[in-house]
Amino acid sequence: MRVAIDRRIAALLLAxxxxxxxxxxxxxxxxxxxxxxxxxxxxxNEAMKGELFAWRDSxxxxxxxxxxxxxxxxxxxxxxxxxxxxxxxxxxxxxxxxAALDEATLTLAFTVEPALMQAQLFDLSRAEKLEITPSKGxxxxxxxxxSAERADxxxxxxxxxxxxxxxxxxxxxxEHQTTQAAGVTQNYRIQTFVQRDWAPEMLRFIAGDFDxxxxxxxxxxxxxxxxxxxxxxxxxxxxxxxxxRLTGIASSASTAEIFVDGVQIATRQLQPGPYDFRNLQDFxxxxxxxxxxxxxxxxxxxxRIPFYFTERLLSKGLTDFNVSYGAERSxxxxxxxxxxFSGYVFHGFTDRITLGVEAQRSPGYSFGAIAAGLRAxxxxxxxxxxxxxxxxxxxxxxxxxxAWNYTRGGTTLRALARGFEAGYNARTVAPxxxxxxxxxxxxxxxxxxxxxxxxxxxxxxxxxxTDRRYFNALPQRDYGVSLxxxxxxxxxxxxxxxxxxxxxxxxxxxxGASFSMTLGxxxxxxxxxxxxxxxxxxxxxxxxxNVPLGEGYGWRAxxxxxxxxxxxxxxxxxxxxxxxxxxxxxxxRLDDGTRSEAYRAGVEGAFACVGKSCHLTQPVTDSFAVVxxxxxxGVRVSRNNELIGSTDSQGEVLIANVPVLTxxxxxxxxxxxxxxxxxxxxxxxxxxxxGVGYRVRFDLHxxxxxxxxxxxxxxxxxxxxxxxxxxxxxxxADSLRxxxxxxxxxxxxxxxxxRYHLTADLEEGPCGVHVEVPAERTAVFRxxxxxxEIAAQx
Numbered sequence: 073m074r075v076a077i078d079r080r081i082a083a084l085l086l087a088x089x090x091x092x093x094x095x096x097x098x099x100x101x102x103x104x105x106x107x108x109x110x111x112x113x114x115x116x117n118e119a120m121k122g123e124l125f126a127w128r129d130s131x132x133x134x135x136x137x138x139x140x141x142x143x144x145x146x147x148x149x150x151x152x153x154x155x156x157x158x159x160x161x162x163x164x165x166x167x168x169x170x171a172a173l174d175e176a177t178l179t180l181a182f183t184v185e186p187a188l189m190q191a192q193l194f195d196l197s198r199a200e201k202l203e204i205t206p207s208k209g210x211x212x213x214x215x216x217x218x219s220a221e222r223a224d225x226x227x228x229x230x231x232x233x234x235x236x237x238x239x240x241x242x243x244x245x246x247e248h249q250t251t252q253a254a255g256v257t258q259n260y261r262i263q264t265f266v267q268r269d270w271a272p273e274m275l276r277f278i279a280g281d282f283d284x285x286x287x288x289x290x291x292x293x294x295x296x297x298x299x300x301x302x303x304x305x306x307x308x309x310x311x312x313x314x315x316x317r318l319t320g321i322a323s324s325a326s327t328a329e330i331f332v333d334g335v336q337i338a339t340r341q342l343q344p345g346p347y348d349f350r351n352l353q354d355f356x357x358x359x360x361x362x363x364x365x366x367x368x369x370x371x372x373x374x375x376r377i378p379f380y381f382t383e384r385l386l387s388k389g390l391t392d393f394n395v396s397y398g399a400e401r402s403x404x405x406x407x408x409x410x411x412x413f414s415g416y417v418f419h420g421f422t423d424r425i426t427l428g429v430e431a432q433r434s435p436g437y438s439f440g441a442i443a444a445g446l447r448a449x450x451x452x453x454x455x456x457x458x459x460x461x462x463x464x465x466x467x468x469x470x471x472x473x474x475a476w477n478y479t480r481g482g483t484t485l486r487a488l489a490r491g492f493e494a495g496y497n498a499r500t501v502a503p504x505x506x507x508x509x510x511x512x513x514x515x516x517x518x519x520x521x522x523x524x525x526x527x528x529x530x531x532x533x534x535x536x537x538t539d540r541r542y543f544n545a546l547p548q549r550d551y552g553v554s555l556x557x558x559x560x561x562x563x564x565x566x567x568x569x570x571x572x573x574x575x576x577x578x579x580x581x582x583x584g585a586s587f588s589m590t591l592g593x594x595x596x597x598x599x600x601x602x603x604x605x606x607x608x609x610x611x612x613x614x615x616x617x618n619v620p621l622g623e624g625y626g627w628r629a630x631x632x633x634x635x636x637x638x639x640x641x642x643x644x645x646x647x648x649x650x651x652x653x654x655x656x657x658x659x660x661r662l663d664d665g666t667r668s669e670a671y672r673a674g675v676e677g678a679f680a681c682v683g684k685s686c687h688l689t690q691p692v693t694d695s696f697a698v699v700x701x702x703x704x705x706g707v708r709v710s711r712n713n714e715l716i717g718s719t720d721s722q723g724e725v726l727i728a729n730v731p732v733l734t735x736x737x738x739x740x741x742x743x744x745x746x747x748x749x750x751x752x753x754x755x756x757x758x759x760x761x762x763g764v765g766y767r768v769r770f771d772l773h774x775x776x777x778x779x780x781x782x783x784x785x786x787x788x789x790x791x792x793x794x795x796x797x798x799x800x801x802x803x804x805a806d807s808l809r810x811x812x813x814x815x816x817x818x819x820x821x822x823x824x825x826x827r828y829h830l831t832a833d834l835e836e837g838p839c840g841v842h843v844e845v846p847a848e849r850t851a852v853f854r855x856x857x858x859x860x861e862i863a864a865q866x
Contacts, residue, residue, distance in 0.1 A: 107134070107155065112173070112180040114143055117344035119325040126163075126180065127155055133173060133180070134160040144343065145169060146188050186321045189345025196330065196338055197351040201309035202735055202759045204271050211682045211765025212237040213692040219674030228253035236692070238764040243267040245763060260405050269306055269761065276303035284396050284414040288490065289459035289471050290432055290439055296408050297398015302391065308733050308759060314387050314423035314447060316352040316361050316379040321345065324367050331362040333481070354381050357479025358450050382453045384477070385445045386420030392428075393417040400434065410435045423447070430459075438462045452478030452485075461496050469495035482526025491517035494543060513545035530558035547575040563589030572605070580605040594618035594626070608635040619645045621729055622716035637662045643672075649717060650688040651677030680726060682765040690728040695760035697727045699738060702772045704749060708741040718744070723772075732762045740770055748851050750775045750824050773824045774847055780855035782816040782832060784839050784862075792816035793839065793860065799831045823853075830860065837862050 107127040114121040121143040127134040137147050137159045149167055152159040163171035163180070170183040217232040234247040246264040250257065265280025278299040286292025304312050322328075322342040330338040332354050340349075342365070352361065358380045365373040386392060395415040399408035411434065418428030424447045432439040441459035448454060455475045462468045473490040492515055522536040538550040554568035565587050573579040586600030599613045612632035619626030629642040643656035653675050660668040676691045682698045689696075699709050703723035709716050717725045730736050739755045750773045760766060782793040793816045800808040800820055812818045812832070825847040831840045839860040845853060 110178065112178050115179065115181045116144055117183060117186070117324055118181075119343055127160060132162045132164050133171070134162055135180075136160050140166075143182075144189055144345065145182050145184060146190070184344070186323050186345045189343075191319075191346035191348045192343060194340050194347065194349045195351050196349055196353075197309070197311055197315070198337075198353055199309040199311060200735060201307075204306065204308070204733065204761050205757075205759045205766060207238065207761060207764045207766060209683045210237070210239040211680075211696075213678045213680035213696060213765065215676070215678045215691045217674065217676045217691070219672060221670065221672040223670035224668055226254065236763050238761075241268060241270075243269075243761075243763045262405065267762070269303065271306040271761075274303050274306045274310075276301060276306070281401065282396070282398075284412075285394065285416065287416075287430060287441070287457070288473050289441055289457060289461075290414075290430055291437075293412050293414060293432075293434075294401040295396060295398030295412055295414075296401055297396065297412075299394065299396040299398075301394030301396075304392070305733050308735070311351055311353055312386055312390055312392075313353075313381070313383045314385055314420070315350070316354075316377070316381070318349045318352070318361065318363050318375060318377065320347055320363075320365070320375060322347055322365060322367075326365050326367045329364045329366070331364070332359050334360070334362075352379075355479075356381050356383060356477075357481075357484070358452075378450050380447055380449045380452065382447055382477070384453050384455060385423075385426040385447055386418060388420050388423045391417065391419045418443070436464045450480075452476055463495065463497060466495050469493040471496045482528075484522075484524040486520075486522040486524075488520040489518070490515075513542040516541045516543050532556045546577060549573050549575075559589075563587060591615075594620070598630075610634045619647060621647075621711070621714050623647055623649055647690055650690075651675060652690050678728065680728070680765060682767050685724065685767070687724075687726040689726045693729040694732040694762065695730045695764050695766070697730050697738065697758060697760070697766040697768050699725050699727060699740075700767060700769045701740065702770070704745060704772050707744040710739050710741075712737050713739075730758065730760050730766075732760050735759055738768050745772065748775050749773065775822050775824060776845060776853045777851060778820045778823050778845060778853050778855060780818055780843075780858045782812050782818055782830070782858050782860060784832075784834075784860050790859075793832050793834070796832045796834065799833075800828050801831070802826055802828045830858065832860055834862070 107129050110126055110128055111123055112126050114124055124135065124139045124143070134153060134155060136155075137152060140147050140161060145166065146168065147161050147166060150161045150165055152161055154160070163169070163182075168185045168188040172181050172183075173179070174181070213236050215232075215234040215236075217230075219230050221228045221230075228251065230249065230251045232247070232249045235245065237244045244266045247262040249260045249262055251260075252258075263281045265278055265282060267279075268277045269275070276299075279297075281294070281296050282299050284293045284295060284299075304310055322344055324344050326342045328340045328342050328347065328349075329336055330340070330349065330352070332352075337354075349363065358378060361377050361379050363375040365375075393416065395413075397411065397413050400410055400412050401408055413431070413433040415432075416428060416430040418426055420426045426445040428443045430439075430441040430443065439459060439461045441457055443455070443457040445453065445455045453476070456473065458470065458472045460468050460470055469492070471490070471492045473488070475489075476485075476487045478485045494516075497514070518538065518540045520536065520538040522534065524532065524534045526532055532555070534552075534554045536550070536552045540548045540550075542548075549572070551571045551573075552568065554566065556564065556566045558564050565585070567585040568583065570582045571579060572582070582603060582605050584600065584602035586598060588596065588598045590596050594617050595615070596618070597613075597615045601609065601611045603609050610632060612630060614628065614630030616628040617626045625644065625646045627642070627644040629640075631638070631640045633639075637660050639658065639660040641656070641658040643654065646653045654673070656672040658668075658670045662668070678689050678692045680687055680689055680692055680696055682696075685698050685700075687698065699719070701707055701719050701723040705719055705721050705723055707719045707723075709719065709725045709727070711727055711730065716727050719725045727738070736758045737755055738758055740751075742751060742754050745751055752771050754770070756768055756770070758766060758768060782796075782798065783790050784793055785791070793812055794814055796812050798810050798812055798818050800810075800823075804826060805824065808820050808823070810818055810820055823845055825845050827842060827844055829840055829842050831838050833839075839862050841858055841860040843855060843858060
């Protein structure tokens, strides 16, 4: 057995020797016994990179590959030497690198060809990239809306319920409505579905009731079934449209200034080497993007590129898709019909080209289309779509659409053309369906051109012209002009005219003007006039007080005059902690002397729960949150700087309206918190998912003054520990120091509840004791007599 072991050891030694001598081995293993370790100051292309340690022997200077990578010196293709278990590179053997050591200052200067250095990446996206806040446990709410109305002696009642439950990434929702009028009661199930989102992959699944996407050539359906597709909104802040990108090489440490149309939007510090500015975005249109590089001597380099920004295309590599199948829901919401398939996919093949296909199928109806979008700098964005449709046994009918948009500075030009063959019908109901009257004009072709022009100050002028040709109606032409202007931030004026002419028949003119202004937050007013196609004129005026998101009230009152009546109306909304009350009244006098009156009153609210914490509250919109302050009452809570309410006796307040998939800053008022309470943070960020309830907890703790009397046992006798330094330690706070006084009395201020260890340094050794400070609301916690022991350790 001894011989077998010796043979194994010999074999291992031979294998190790062969491995060490192998020419294919890239790293040499060596200890640091024969090397000198020195600290050096590193610079890279004259930029300071901090201190690091190097090894020196008769061959040269060696630095770890990890440190070289950290300061930006490339090591690709260099033979490495393992020293003390870490791979090192000899600095004079680095390809494309010149290294020089100043012995006097121990400064190791690296000069690297900029093209060999790792690119510096800069994200210039203006949209804040957010992650959806994870939810825990089960949450849900039940919204209710009850109202009664009396109009001209007749009464009507309605009720609406919406139930929502969220857990484990799933969402279930159902909504129902009932109405009673003229002795007839009707019940509706508006919508019921379950939904599952996968945020990292931006995917969404729906089972139940939903609406399909409807394009300019396809149909829109309300289905009961399943749907699966992309949901870009699950990555808040994601820019899906093409963005500008600029790359280059900085030969030395520099400053980069980025401009769009002459306006500086960003400044970045560059190290020597390649740089890559990504995700630069701006308003739609042709923009001049410029990067100015300034080095330490003031030498400037300018890079200019024109870039056409647009939201009509997908960025390279992004795919938008959806597939849906289900039974078509009737307009009365009380039944389901034939099965329908609907699907589409669009892909950004480059930042200039987006292609897509679309398909739909139902009994007696088939549809397919191809679409393309092209960004053609500097002349704008083009899009085109060709669709084919077949109804029943009829021949295939074609339709097409072409659009162009161009924006530069304050000028926007647009054009749209589309045409349909005789058998094409984009409506949900096919011609000839029993019970349906096929009298609507059927469009043959349409062409529209438009021009929007900024005139400086706050003026905007818009012109448009449209020509329509029909299969079953006379040709029609529309000419429109509108002008809008702001007035010093206090008001806005909008005026428009639309002229419609039917060939060889008649022309009509519609016009309108309105002026809206703020009267100091939260008040506003609006006045306006309009002329209808039949020549009738209406004038109106309105004043209002905005309804707050939290608790408070708002109102609206107005009057209008038409060719046949004079009317006045008013409504008010009262938002309280546990619900909302609203009321409205309307009165009209007709030209024939008769009167019409109507009154309405309603109450809305919700019962919302996050885990076991339940609240009666205002109606929940989107998502909601229970803000918990660890039992501290009367503290004001705001969302995005708008006051919501104050915490109750349990230290909680519910925010019923938290917009989903966007940033919400939840803040508490420091001045409302007693000075005896510790406030680790007064603001938290919440990015909620749809329909989910959250618990936002602020970890507030009482800060107490602790008073006690320290004693110890000495030879069986209780002795007071006087005039001795006392150290207080805990796992969650820094150490505190004080000194005991006469009788062993001591006091510590600014102490949070928890477990602490008290230590007195005596001649016999440290005398310690563990104590518990409870979460009391009193300003001073009196511990009484505390006995320490020499053996008690922390």
